[in-house]
Amino acid sequence: MEITRLGAGDEDRYRELRLRALADAPQAFASTLEREQAFTPDVWTSRLTNDRSINLLAVEDGTPLGMTSALLEDPATAHVLGMWVAPEARGRGVGDRLIETVAAWAREHRARHLVLWVTEINRPARALYEKSGFVPTGERQPLPSDESLMEMKLTREVGGRSLLADRTPFPDDLDERLSRQFTFLVEIDRLKAVMRQSPLAAADRRENDAEHSWHLAMMVAVLAEHSDEPIDVGHTIQLVLVHDLVEIYAGDTPLYGDGSDQREREVAAAEELFPLLPGDQAGRIRALWDEFEERRTREARFAKAMDRLQPLLLNWMARGGTWQTPGVTADDVRARKAVIGDASAALWKAGRHLIDEGEHRGWSRRS
Structure with missing residues (x-):
């Protein structure tokens, strides 16, 4: 499996997979299939050429398996958007790879954490995000594309999964080897x-x-x-x-x-x-x-x-x-x-x- 970054020239491939995702899981997106079907070519180009965003595609033997995007909202925060994995590829670690690639990109831009919104009924997505280290912020709101559904905001430190020891950090002057051993324990x-x-x-x-x-x-x-x-x-x-x-x-x-x-x-x-x-x-x-x-x-x-x-x-x-x-x-x-x-x-x-x-x-x- 390869994770590739989409850019100018990939508009047709990006549009095709994005519309497929919206048709497959409308409850997972703030946008709708009907809305994005009407987008003009320049909209797709602008999404792929924004220097504050990244658009990723997971591919295996030329077959697209999933996609996600992320946008730098401010210097400290990257917002994960449009995460989707094809039904036939679910359970194979595609989502994990996409998230970790986004995290690496966010680190390069000196962001400190990732945020995302997920609908409360989307249990598989919530399980994926929680396994990847995301935790609820307590914020909730109606899903913009279907206000009968509620979505919740999750956050994760970009440096990796939040460790238990981070809740009460060990003193800075503790021996470094002991500090790592205590953190593991x-x-x-x-x-x-x-x-x-x-x-x-x-x-x-x-x-x-x-x-x-x-x-x-x-x-x-x-x-x-x-x-x-x-x-x-x-x-x-x-x-x-x-x-x-x-x-x-x-x-x-x-x-x-x-x-x-x-x-x-x-x-x-x-x-x-x-x-x-x-x-x-x-x-x-x-x-x-x-x-x-x-x-x-x-x-x-x-x-x-x-x-x-x-x-x-x-x-x-x-x-x-x-x-x-x-x-x-x-x-x-x-x-x-x-x-x-x-x-x-x-x-x-x-x-x-x-x-x-x-x-x-x-x-x-x-x-």
Whole structure:
């Protein structure tokens, strides 16, 4: 995918995609299809040649995937306008790339923040913007093109996602290395707010990612003796503690959900989160995450086995839990959990027995 800047000579391409966007999602724009269909050529040219604006197009193999524009409202603020992603390209990170390109342009012009308006009913767009670091300002107004709808104003610091530590900055005279380490440690507090699908055994709610990671660490300590190969327990615990940190920015991807864009989202999150640490530690933590993802070592294979075994135990305690996800059968559960056997024949034998018994008791759908 490429992000290209449109300019003089691109009027026809810009007009065609802009009108397509207005026809596809009229509730997302302050303008209307009828209004812009009547624009004369000079209007389109003026939009593409304004030196205080940028117009971007996302393209893959010559096919337009999405577009956005931005305008410098004042020296400190860039206004994001006309964000749109083609229906067939949604969920592939197109919007993220467009926003980050706008942010880079705004930084070059010394703007300090981005602002935009989004209709309150446009939940997918709101989710995209919030994931990219935008937060509500509290301002609301009727959508100019349809006053029956309300839109809300969001803002984001251009320097990147607003960090938790920015709310109460550390003293300027704090040791720089410690300041970066503290900033990272505060930021990963977000992991406690990322909810998973697995139900807790001890309370009537779902677990969060931090609870999941702690549970995996304890499982490694307790179950390491069942690994088919000897493992370094301390190293394996580090793997399970790090493996879900990227979900702070990428969000949880349910095991039985659509994970088609999971890798792209999580790599982008890793490239944003880990560099908060000093360079040497950022590289080491990233290497742990990569090792877990690639399962290239015996420790990583055992860590992955724990990641699949832990929710199996919670679903057993819930008498089904996520095994009852619509469309999921007992064979689907077995297929997703079979990775346990890559690290431990004994644990996979026990896990398969629980799945079989759960199917027998009606806690999952028969295949």
